[in-house]
Amino acid sequence: MNSSAITVTVTLQHLSKYGVLEFNKRFSDVPVTHWAARALQVLAVKHVVYGVSVDLFAPNAPITRAEMTVLIARALGLKDDANVNAEFADSKDIPVWAKSSVAALKQMGIIQGREQNRFYPQANATRAEAAKLILEVINQLK
Structure with missing residues (x-):
């Protein structure tokens, strides 16, 4: 890869057809000067975040515990399995x-419920919960 010439050179030993694509995603409600603009752009390109619509992210909106869990699972590259049960009371x-x-994250020991084995998926995630979740992910990756 030659980043100064913006080229990629590949040597192949077989005949095939290839295409080069560029996917550049920006959200209209996240100005380039926003502190998270670059991170959101990278995460959108990697299909970790999608936003609340095609062109809106709502960077100041609260995030639910369910939404936060899905973002972490996507970032970890976990695959959807409709046949699994989280085994929470709710x-x-x-x-x-x-x-x-x-x-998946419960089975990995990354998330736990609150009191009485309840997950409260629609409750807004607190900063403390987000920090704990990030720490658990870091510990899993060690």
């Missing part, structure tokens, strides 16, 4: 789109 309240992420 599992029926976990949105369908979050069930496999919640179950």
Whole structure:
């Protein structure tokens, strides 16, 4: 790769067709001067974050525990498995789109419930919960 010439050279031993694509995602409500603009752009390109619509991210909106769990699962590259159960007392309240992420992170020991084995998927995540989740992920990756 020659970044100064913005080229990529590949030597192949077979005949095939290849394409080079560029995916550049920006959210209209996240100015380039926003402290998280670059990180959000990278995470959007990697399909970790999608935003609240095609062109909006809502950077100042609260995030639910279910949403936070899905973001972490995507960042870890975990695959969706609709046949898993998170085994929380309130599992029926976990949105369908979050069930496999919640179950996977619970099985990995990254997330736990609150009192009485409840996950509270629609509750807003606190900063303390986000920090603990990030620390658990770091510990898993060691």
